[in-house]
Amino acid sequence: MNAPAGIAGEGKAGPADRSLETKLRRAERRRSLNAFLLVAPLLLFIVVVFAGPILSLLYFSVDDPKLAEVMPLTAETVAEWDGAELPGEEAFATVVEEIRTGYSNRTVAAAAMRLNYEISGFRSMVMRTGRKISRIEGPPYKEALIGLDKRWGDITYWRAIKASAGPYTTRYLLAAVDLQRRWDGSIGAAPPERTIYIDYLKRTFWISFWVLAFCIAIGYPMAFLIATSEKRWSRFLLVLVLLPFWTSLLVRTAAWVVLLQNKGIVNDSLLYMDFIDEPLTLIFNRTGVYIAMVHILLPFLVLPLYAVMRNIPASQMRAAASLGAKPLAAFLSVYLPQTLPGLGAGCILVFILSLGFYITPALIGGASDQMLSYLIAEFATRTGNWGMASAIAILLLLSVAALYPIYRGLVRGGSLRLG
Amino acid sequence: MAPEPEVLVRFRDVEKTYDGRVNVVDRLNLEICRGEFLTLLGPSGSGKTTILLMLAGFEAVTAGDIALNDRSLRNVPPFRRNMGIVFQNYALFPHKSVFQNVAFPLVQRRNSKSAIRQKVEAALRMVDLSGLDDRRPNQLSGGQQQRVALARALVFEPEIVLMDEPLGALDKKLREQMQIEIKHLHEELGMTVAYVTHDQGEALTMSDRVAIMNEGLIQQVGSPHEVYEEPANAFVANFIGENNSFEGRIESISGSECAVRLANGDVVRARSATPRAKGDAAVLSLRPERLVIDPDADDVANRFGATVVEVIYFGAHNRVRLAMTGRDDIIALAPASTRSDALAPGETVEVGWSPKHCRVLAPE
Numbered sequence: 001m002n003a004p005a006g007i008a009g010e011g012k013a014g015p016a017d018r019s020l021e022t023k024l025r026r027a028e029r030r031r032s033l034n035a036f037l038l039v040a041p042l043l044l045f046i047v048v049v050f051a052g053p054i055l056s057l058l059y060f061s062v063d064d065p066k067l068a069e070v071m072p073l074t075a076e077t078v079a080e081w082d083g084a085e086l087p088g089e090e091a092f093a094t095v096v097e098e099i100r101t102g103y104s105n106r107t108v109a110a111a112a113m114r115l116n117y118e119i120s121g122f123r124s125m126v127m128r129t130g131r132k133i134s135r136i137e138g139p140p141y142k143e144a145l146i147g148l149d150k151r152w153g154d155i156t157y158w159r160a161i162k163a164s165a166g167p168y169t170t171r172y173l174l175a176a177v178d179l180q181r182r183w184d185g186s187i188g189a190a191p192p193e194r195t196i197y198i199d200y201l202k203r204t205f206w207i208s209f210w211v212l213a214f215c216i217a218i219g220y221p222m223a224f225l226i227a228t229s230e231k232r233w234s235r236f237l238l239v240l241v242l243l244p245f246w247t248s249l250l251v252r253t254a255a256w257v258v259l260l261q262n263k264g265i266v267n268d269s270l271l272y273m274d275f276i277d278e279p280l281t282l283i284f285n286r287t288g289v290y291i292a293m294v295h296i297l298l299p300f301l302v303l304p305l306y307a308v309m310r311n312i313p314a315s316q317m318r319a320a321a322s323l324g325a326k327p328l329a330a331f332l333s334v335y336l337p338q339t340l341p342g343l344g345a346g347c348i349l350v351f352i353l354s355l356g357f358y359i360t361p362a363l364i365g366g367a368s369d370q371m372l373s374y375l376i377a378e379f380a381t382r383t384g385n386w387g388m389a390s391a392i393a394i395l396l397l398l399s400v401a402a403l404y405p406i407y408r409g410l411v412r413g414g415s416l417r418l419g
Numbered sequence: 420m421a422p423e424p425e426v427l428v429r430f431r432d433v434e435k436t437y438d439g440r441v442n443v444v445d446r447l448n449l450e451i452c453r454g455e456f457l458t459l460l461g462p463s464g465s466g467k468t469t470i471l472l473m474l475a476g477f478e479a480v481t482a483g484d485i486a487l488n489d490r491s492l493r494n495v496p497p498f499r500r501n502m503g504i505v506f507q508n509y510a511l512f513p514h515k516s517v518f519q520n521v522a523f524p525l526v527q528r529r530n531s532k533s534a535i536r537q538k539v540e541a542a543l544r545m546v547d548l549s550g551l552d553d554r555r556p557n558q559l560s561g562g563q564q565q566r567v568a569l570a571r572a573l574v575f576e577p578e579i580v581l582m583d584e585p586l587g588a589l590d591k592k593l594r595e596q597m598q599i600e601i602k603h604l605h606e607e608l609g610m611t612v613a614y615v616t617h618d619q620g621e622a623l624t625m626s627d628r629v630a631i632m633n634e635g636l637i638q639q640v641g642s643p644h645e646v647y648e649e650p651a652n653a654f655v656a657n658f659i660g661e662n663n664s665f666e667g668r669i670e671s672i673s674g675s676e677c678a679v680r681l682a683n684g685d686v687v688r689a690r691s692a693t694p695r696a697k698g699d700a701a702v703l704s705l706r707p708e709r710l711v712i713d714p715d716a717d718d719v720a721n722r723f724g725a726t727v728v729e730v731i732y733f734g735a736h737n738r739v740r741l742a743m744t745g746r747d748d749i750i751a752l753a754p755a756s757t758r759s760d761a762l763a764p765g766e767t768v769e770v771g772w773s774p775k776h777c778r779v780l781a782p783e
Contacts, residue, residue, distance in 0.1 A: 318506070322497055323523050
């Protein structure tokens with residue numbers, strides 16, 4: 001046990017500042033280790049709960065194991081095939097063999113389903129081939145298979161098999177932006193019957209944009225009123241804003257269905273007051289979607305705005321007026337810039353939340369008012385196409401991520417803007 | 420030698436009420452002359468800030484009228500009144516740089532770019548802030564923010580500069596320094612200033628005239644010397660500076676001097692500014708520094724025996740609490756000297772004061 005003595009000796013021998021430095025470094029290291037251990041559970045939580053799902057989303061959108069699982073040899077064979085001309089006898093033999101075993105132990109359906117994503121009708125073609133596969137007893141397999149279904153002689157089907165060979169694919173990601181990979185590896189536009197995703201994306205942004213615009217038009221004056229009125233009034237108004245906030249989204253949406261229908265309260269009162277002669281169509285169309293979404297998202301704009309407005313002293317506008325600024329000029333050059341951080345935060349919240357809206361358009365909108373989330377739900381719950389669902393989810397995620405720099409620019413621009 | 424003062428602002432019978440029952444400002448008649456430094460002094464709630472807000476146009480006048488250059492301000496919105504205001508919290512624009520803050524009134528007046536640059540630079544030089552153009556208000560100290568607010572309120576050469584307790588947020592030393600600087604600026608530029616404060620020291624140091632407010636009413640308007648030495652009533656006497664007040668009844672009057680008998684029977688000779696009748700109740704006001712311990716001069720007509728209760732050492736002077744005329748809260752400020760330094764509680768001394776320093780006031 002000569003360590004303490006050694007340290008003491010070192011401290012005496014070496015320059016004093018160096019030993020102090022070492023001590024400091026040692027203390028700092030201990031502190032940072034402690035700090036790390038303290039936050040470690042939180043870090044783990046963040047990784048598991050936030051990064052995990054995003055990574056799995058990315059994985060699912062490129063994962064393509066189905067065909068290779070069921071028909072491994074076929075996948076291997078077509079992977080080597082160049083795709084220029086119909087493959088040879090060997091490939092046909094492999095396909096026949098693997099459809100035969102796959103059909104008998106009932107695994108071929110999964111592969112057939114995957115092939116159907118490439119060419120619709122492929123699933124039933126494989127299943128039918130499977131049903132009749134016992135008729136093929138020996139070579140030549142090429143003629144025999146084409147004899148069962150002459151589409152086996154069509155090279156596009158073989159190219160579809162090659163495209164499904166896996167284990168990874170870009171088809172879902174490309175499809176989500178209306179593109180596809182051709183057999184020779186080049187990327188081109190998807191066939192017209194499949195180009196719906198960009199339209200959905202555009203519509204999603206369009207609806208979100210208008211919802212945001214209405215929210216600003218209603219929310220800004222509302223927040224101003226709450227922030228500048230007397231205390232008891234502002235508290236009352238704030239509760240009015242928050243009250244719907246505390247109710248479930250589904251309940252509020254359902255309430256709008258009741259209110260907006262042809263014989264609902266809104267139409268009845270408008271009819272009663274003679275503003276209109278016949279009921280307005282407020283539901284199962286865009287109008288209804290806007291009304292309900294704006295109502296649901298308004299608090300997200302009002303609250304951050306209210307928070308910044310409350311901290312702007314009344315003397316700011318007075319100062320501007322005393323310095324000769326007319327009310328509008330004072331608002332634009334003094335008040336508005338100071339509310340930009342809150343406005344930016346509110347806008348980004350409203351816009352991002354509305355990009356992901358599902359229930360409200362689904363319940364109140366018509367077929368042409370559905371947004372991207374509708375497609376995700378459709379793929380995930382009805383067709384079980386997780387690849388496509390993940391790819392669209394990534395599209396949505398990227399759209400949101402693209403908005404972040406805009407938000408930063410808005411906030412920073414606000415504080416630097418020249419007046 | 421001084422030219423006839425030109426009236427810039429005239430309050431005529433101005434009243435202001437918020438709730439319809441109590442007048443926050445009552446029967447206000449006041450003139451602010453061009454080039455003068457007028458301070459509205461009063462305790463909080465006395466209505467002084469309300470007067471400033473009405474002048475600036477942020478509060479409506481309930482009754483009466485305010486005129487600037489003999490033109491009524493009734494229908495003139497704040498942004499056309501051409502008054503520079505320094506707010507208590509400075510109200511600098513946090514999102515603008517120092518330069519932009521000071522340039523703001525000039526931009527609103529559509530001055531040319533070069534004129535703006537020249538005027539802003541001159542204004543910043545004037546308040547000793549050159550070189551800080553690009554800073555944000557939150558990067559400045561309290562004193563520097565104060566200077567920016569000052570430069571911004573002066574840069575467009577307003578008719579009048581209104582200041583609402585502008586030094587309230589600064590520490591004592593900085594406050595005193597700024598008082599002197601504002602006073603010098605006023606002397607150099609000759610602008611008209613209406614200044615609101617509750618700090619009597621500030622009012623006395625800086626002002627040409629002080630208007631003392633209480634409960635919405637002006638108690639007295641006069642030079643710092645007048646309001647200190649010749650308070651118009653007991654409120655002013657007590658509010659400005661330290662004051663010993665004695666209550667009694669007027670026993671006899673001869674010219675401007677009268678004799679007042681106190682409750683314990685002592686008679687004090689004092690000076691009366693307003694004519695009063697024999698037998699009236701009266702309050703005597705005596706400044707502590709006029710109360711002399713061990714008086715030897717001949718004009719000290721009032722002489723009493725007193726007992727020292729407490730002596731507090733202040734360096735340049737000693738603050739002595741005395742028991743006399745049936746009271747034990749009479750304060751005397753004795754300049755440091757071997758005599759006053761040696762005073763000890765319990766000691767019996769003779770005190771006195773001249774009748775001309777003791778004023779007879781009406782009771783509150």
